[in-house]
Amino acid sequence: xxxxxxxxxxxxxxxxxxxxxxxxxxxxxxxxxxxxxxxxxxxxxxxxxxxxxxxxxxxxxxxxxxxxxxxxxxxxxxxxxxxxxxxxxxxxxxxxxxxxxxxxxxxxxxxxxxxxxxxxxxxxxxxxxxxxxxxxxxxxxxxxxxxxxxxxxxxxxxxxxxxxxxxxxxxxxxxxxxxxxxxxxxxxxxxxxxxxxxxxxxxxxxxxxxxxxxxxxxxxxxxxxxxxxxxxxxxxxxxxxxxxxxxxxxxxxxxxxxxxxxxxxxxxxxxxxxxxxxxxxxxxxxxxxxxxxxxxxxxxxxxxxxxxxxxxxxxxxxxxxxxxxxxxxxxxxxxxxxxxxxx
Amino acid sequence: xxxxxxxxxxxxxxxxxxxxxxxxxxxxxxxxxxxxxxxxxxxxxxxxxxxxxxxxxxxxxxxxxxxxxxxxxxxxxxxxxxxxxxxxxxxxxxxxxxxxxxxxxxxxxxxxxxxxxxxxxxxxxxxxxxxxxxxxxxxxxxxxxxxxxxxxxxxxxxxxxxxxxxxxxxxxxxxxxxxxxxxxxxxxxxxxxxxxxxxxxxxxxxxxxxxxxxxxxxxxxxxxxxxxxxxxxxxxxxxxxxxxxxxxxxxxxxxxxxxxxxxxxxxxxxxxxxxxxxxxxxxxxxxxxxxxxxxxxxxxxxxxxxxxxxxxxxxxxxxxxxxxxxxxxxxxxxxxxxxxxxx
DNA sequence: TTGAAAGCGCTAACAA
DNA sequence: TTGTTAGCGCTTTCAA
Numbered sequence: 001x002x003x004x005x006x007x008x009x010x011x012x013x014x015x016x017x018x019x020x021x022x023x024x025x026x027x028x029x030x031x032x033x034x035x036x037x038x039x040x041x042x043x044x045x046x047x048x049x050x051x052x053x054x055x056x057x058x059x060x061x062x063x064x065x066x067x068x069x070x071x072x073x074x075x076x077x078x079x080x081x082x083x084x085x086x087x088x089x090x091x092x093x094x095x096x097x098x099x100x101x102x103x104x105x106x107x108x109x110x111x112x113x114x115x116x117x118x119x120x121x122x123x124x125x126x127x128x129x130x131x132x133x134x135x136x137x138x139x140x141x142x143x144x145x146x147x148x149x150x151x152x153x154x155x156x157x158x159x160x161x162x163x164x165x166x167x168x169x170x171x172x173x174x175x176x177x178x179x180x181x182x183x184x185x186x187x188x189x190x191x192x193x194x195x196x197x198x199x200x201x202x203x204x205x206x207x208x209x210x211x212x213x214x215x216x217x218x219x220x221x222x223x224x225x226x227x228x229x230x231x232x233x234x235x236x237x238x239x240x241x242x243x244x245x246x247x248x249x250x251x252x253x254x255x256x257x258x259x260x261x262x263x264x265x266x267x268x269x270x271x272x273x274x275x276x277x278x279x280x281x282x283x284x285x286x287x288x289x290x291x292x293x294x295x296x297x298x299x300x301x302x303x304x305x306x307x308x309x310x311x312x313x314x315x316x317x318x319x320x321x322x323x324x325x326x327x328x329x330x331x332x333x334x335x336x337x338x339x340x341x342x343x
Numbered sequence: 344x345x346x347x348x349x350x351x352x353x354x355x356x357x358x359x360x361x362x363x364x365x366x367x368x369x370x371x372x373x374x375x376x377x378x379x380x381x382x383x384x385x386x387x388x389x390x391x392x393x394x395x396x397x398x399x400x401x402x403x404x405x406x407x408x409x410x411x412x413x414x415x416x417x418x419x420x421x422x423x424x425x426x427x428x429x430x431x432x433x434x435x436x437x438x439x440x441x442x443x444x445x446x447x448x449x450x451x452x453x454x455x456x457x458x459x460x461x462x463x464x465x466x467x468x469x470x471x472x473x474x475x476x477x478x479x480x481x482x483x484x485x486x487x488x489x490x491x492x493x494x495x496x497x498x499x500x501x502x503x504x505x506x507x508x509x510x511x512x513x514x515x516x517x518x519x520x521x522x523x524x525x526x527x528x529x530x531x532x533x534x535x536x537x538x539x540x541x542x543x544x545x546x547x548x549x550x551x552x553x554x555x556x557x558x559x560x561x562x563x564x565x566x567x568x569x570x571x572x573x574x575x576x577x578x579x580x581x582x583x584x585x586x587x588x589x590x591x592x593x594x595x596x597x598x599x600x601x602x603x604x605x606x607x608x609x610x611x612x613x614x615x616x617x618x619x620x621x622x623x624x625x626x627x628x629x630x631x632x633x634x635x636x637x638x639x640x641x642x643x644x645x646x647x648x649x650x651x652x653x654x655x656x657x658x659x660x661x662x663x664x665x666x667x668x669x670x671x672x673x674x675x676x677x678x679x680x681x682x683x684x685x686x
Numbered sequence: 687t688t689g690a691a692a693g694c695g696c697t698a699a700c701a702a
Numbered sequence: 703t704t705g706t707t708a709g710c711g712c713t714t715t716c717a718a
Contacts, residue, residue: 010466012694012695013695013696014695022704023704023705024695024696025697025698025704025707026704028697028698029697029703029704032697036704037703038703038704041703053461055466056695056696057406057466057695058402058467059401059403059694059695060402060694060695060697060710061695061697062696063400063406063697063710064696064698065698066697084427084431088421118396124398232630232631232633258630258631261631261634261635264634264635265633265634265635268636268678286631287575288604288629290575291607292604293611355711355712356711356713357711365689366688367689367711367712367713368690368713368714371713371714372713379687380687380688381687381688384687384688399711399712400710400711400712402710402711402712403694404712404713406694406695406696406710406712407693407694407713408694409694688717688718689716689717689718690715690716690717690718691714692713692714692715692716693714693715694711694713696709697709698707698708699707700706700708702706
């Protein structure tokens with residue numbers, strides 16, 4: 001066998017064809033596991049390719065096949081823990097299927113372009129994954145009309161394949177936990193998720209939370225509702241404001257763990273004991289939440305990304321099911337929630 | 344002017360050439376800002392391209408030019424906060440320069456392949472960025488011999504462009520802070536960073552830390568040194584073990600903030616007051632560190648990634664400088680460190 | 687300053 | 703089951 005012939009220029013499909021004594025078409029078919037290739041031939045090609053350390057030039061392959069093998073992903077604020085975790089899940093699955101990911105920030109302009117089917121975006125991709133970009137049924141219909149395979153993560157839709165948690169239910173879980181502990185003066189911190197457009201997530205969570213309180217005969221006053229911008233500092237500011245009220249809440253629900261971290265910081269700064277003086281509950285189950293003892297509503301974020309990617313691959317293969325895929329939420333009780341103190 | 348002609352197939356360079364009344368070669372040159380194109384022609388081409396919503400097909404472009412416009416990035420454990428932050432910085436700069444990033448995990452096999460100049464990796468990329476992959480001068484020389492532009496992040500090297508913090512100095516900063524507070528029984532938690540190979544980061548930090556203690560006449564006993572695996576849980580276990588000693592340390596240095604979070608959790612579980620009973624100091628300045636009041640050594644992680652990418656672009660443009668680029672570290676004192684209590 | 691034309695390395699009809 | 707051949711859309715000599 002000996003050493004493979006070392007050459008400074010990488011081997012091409014022609015080199016492999018010559019080495020294996022077949023045509024380039026056969027090499028192409030053999031290496032991509034096409035049917036109608038004799039097993040013996042396939043093996044011979046494999047060996048030749050191995051020997052020459054051949055790898056297909058993806059640019060040539062994509063150009064010839066007309067497939068970009070690239071999925072576009074749009075998300076608001078790529079730097080949040082939640083988003084990067086979803087993206088990691090999507091990428092993990094797509095990479096295994098040898099698809100590339102083209103990531104873009106979903107500001108109003110990008111949104112508009114995408115829904116309009118703007119060439120500069122759509123020409124480069126085989127499919128679109130939307131992460132937490134609120135589209136509503138109307139947007140979903142436009143998306144479907146584009147006839148580019150698409151999957152929406154974070155919202156339940158009819159006209160397009162979607163994956164989401166039941167935000168209202170998650171918020172109810174949080175509300176009931178606080179109610180059962182005996183809280184009556186309960187605050188809530190949401191946000192606009194850095195989007196210049198409406199967003200379903202805070203809306204749905206707010207609705208579910210309020211509904212559960214109402215069912216227990218509790219009204220949530222204006223002053224107990226703040227916008228925390230879905231950031232640590234936003235959560236801090238929200239609590240600083242709320243706790244200065246003459247009659248502050250004894251428990252606060254923050255719609256993300258990151259805001260809850262800020263809330264905990266604010267309480268510490270004010271000399272209040274989290275879980276004793278004031279209860280805090282978050283949403284997500286961030287990796288650090290366990291370490292700081294934060295009670296929260298867990299969503300399997302990376303799994304959401306993985307599932308989204310798998311659904312995209314299905315659509316690409318023509319197995320699109322146009323279904324909604326619900327994801328389970330669970331309450332994780334830790335140390336930041338407790339019975340209301342007698343302050 | 345009217346509406347641009349809507350067509351179902353995307354415009355190609357030929358369409359633009361026809362529309363502008365020039366050859367495809369001229370379109371290609373005009374759009375890529377080549378010299379030797381009359382300004383008036385360039386403008387005409389631009390308008391035509393705009394009108395037809397033309398975007399270059401990157402696969403065709405890369406195939407024809409032979410440039411993959413892709414940078415390979417190798418890092419151990421892509422999921423840690425540190426790594427993903429560095430990667431985000433690299434990607435940010437590279438994306439602006441219209442380069443793609445091909446990310447791989449740097450296990451022993453991948454390392455080996457890369458250093459050997461394995462075709463399946465090198466053929467696809469124009470350059471290599473190594474993040475926290477310990478190569479040492481010997482590896483750096485192999486890298487340089489590959490004549491693929493390369494940048495190493497996280498280690499100071501001679502034979503290849505590198506960016507790193509002074510780990511020993513950072514650790515000294517941490518040590519001195521604890522010493523100045525009056526601590527004498529000081530622990531240290533490092534780790535192997537999930538690599539099956541040696542790693543310079545924990546080694547350098549350990550050396551710097553010990554040196555500073557020695558200079559102050561303090562010896563660090565065996566039992567005060569633990570491996571925390573650079574994870575939250577690892578940090579927790581390390582402290583659980585250390586604090587069970589008959590004479591536990593009064594302060595502990597953890598080589599990452601994530602380990603420090605675990606340490607804080609362990610102390611809370613044991614009913615000890617962080618910053619009072621036991622002082623904790625980390626390394627990184629994770630986004631959550633501010634919220635939990637963690638004293639730490641800050642490194643501007645994303646900037647490291649950004650700078651690395653810029654240096655790569657320089658090399659690609661032939662402005663490689665083969666220098667080491669030091670990054671500044673700063674001590675951030677918050678609430679988890681204080682004078683030793685009298686337990 | 688511009689155009690003609692030959693590929694880049696691969697895939698996909700179509701034939702055999 | 704395999705080979706022949708015509709492109710995919712662009713860049714880049716070379717000539718003009």
